[in-house]
Amino acid sequence: MPRLQGEARGRWAARLDSGLFVAGGVLSVWLAYLTLQEGIQPGWPLLLVVVFWGLVAYLVLPRIHRILTQIYLPDYFIGRTRTADGLLGDPVNLALLGEAEQLHPAMRAAGWTLADELTLVTGWRIVVSSLRRRTYRAAPVSPLFLFQRRQDFAYQQEVAGSPNQRHHVRFWRCPDDWLLPGGARVDWLAAGTYDRSVGLSLFTLQVTHKIAQDVDAERDHIVEGLQRADPAVRVRVIEGFGAGYHSRNGGGDLIHTDGHLPIVDLTGLGEAQAAPPPAPPATRRTPPAQTLFAAVVTAIRGLGNLGIAGFAFAGDAAGLELDGVDGAQAVLPAIGVALICVALFDLALTVLMLTRRNWARLMLCCLSLAGAAAVFLSRTLNNDHGRLGGDLVSLGLSVLVLLALSSQAARHWSRSAGTGPGGG
Template structure:
């Protein structure tokens, strides 16, 4: 019996070491492909395919995929925008990175709430979003309401700051269909999230007016940077924050 034990234990340990090495190699290959090789390949592809150029109606990812469609606009100062979202119980979102990718994956698995769960960066006017807000749903960051906002170069006719943005609902955490990176999978009906956001803003009592730019979008469906489909009625909701909001 002693001879059998002496032979079996080293064999089991050797097998375990092989499995660990294989897992480590797999994780390394996935990391290199998702975060280095695929984004670089898309950069090269986009250089030769003008169809991936930024659109004034649709955002863009860092690797030049079409992003989420724009569907909301606000008029008001930076302080007023931050104030109305605070009153609406939407929280500032952190920036996304490799470390936060893993943190949000762990939070999702363990069902840990996170009011400041990160959002990936999208681009418009050649820069990433100026502001991002979110509202968690339940105790798990897999699903949440969120919006990204960009400050526009031109002011309103009354000389106030204008913002345009994209409100989209995150259904779950998964892998991007295009890069394999950890990301949120978004709900296809972006109008539902647009409507919900303005319902929250209206309830604060801090909106002076709410109008609709009908037919803002001519393209009514598509896929975002993660490969998730979206569709819209094409309308842009615009809210003017009351000037007496601090």
């Protein structure tokens, strides 16, 4: 019985998460529209047009793509990776046989550098390196997904010391007993492409690397480098594995391939070269950026309410009169107590969310949705179709928290806490 109850709670939480995910997408469109409306006026509000671009590029379009691709894209292997937004990403153009203890030394011997994990620090470093045109040999790559998980690791080669141009390849360990369509067994799948410049994504308008159209050239570059580094590397090719096609990747860049899939056999590498690989990244224990952002915003909101409560009590102590309000001396303390309760509730939920209580994350999502809905209802009931004014900040923060906590990264982090007390 407890197991059945747990499964029922899990299904309920999943349905609630789906609803919150869609609600976040709808509210993000509304927020972007109101931001543009506020920005189309002379003076400093024009800066809000830049905010509008940021909302559309990094919140609205990615959320819309994620919702739509869950409907029309198949959830099985089709030889293409996916972006974090659910769009089709780079093609899978390489397969390998061998263990990690053979793959890592082979890549290093071929002149490749293991890419750093993408974090706030390394992400900022690659931005600075790109702007200053400084070398960053281990620059991180954006996450792509295969087998419903991001790459296990990636390797790259800078070109002329510039992080804007580089060879790079992502690797995914295949699931146990998984076979390629057609029945071939491989241990790793990889997607190699060449970054030719930095530009805007065609589909999301985000700043991203633009890849060269001929992905076969990058595939051949990887294979030939491995063979030059060690003659024990063997290669066989599955011709016509995927039909040759012209298409676009997740950034909107044109890609062209003949559809051939080389299988690189590393099992013949000698023991002398099979040095221990770099330690794999540990299971994520720190919250993702989305969860941290929501926690900071909610904590600031809670502390702000505590500050306002302090002013309310101070006004009561000073005998502050509220025009037109009967019993003002009773109103101020009541407001202060209510604000303290709200603030403590916010702070408690923030702490519980950071300890990976999934129900606390869902509760904060619902509170943020309620805050945004209150603004919408107020404008609707008052027939207010003008500019939003001062409520834009509170509405924006509510929508941003909802988007952050309903994101795939935040959901996965909260749900993967296990069955211990930190779980949902």
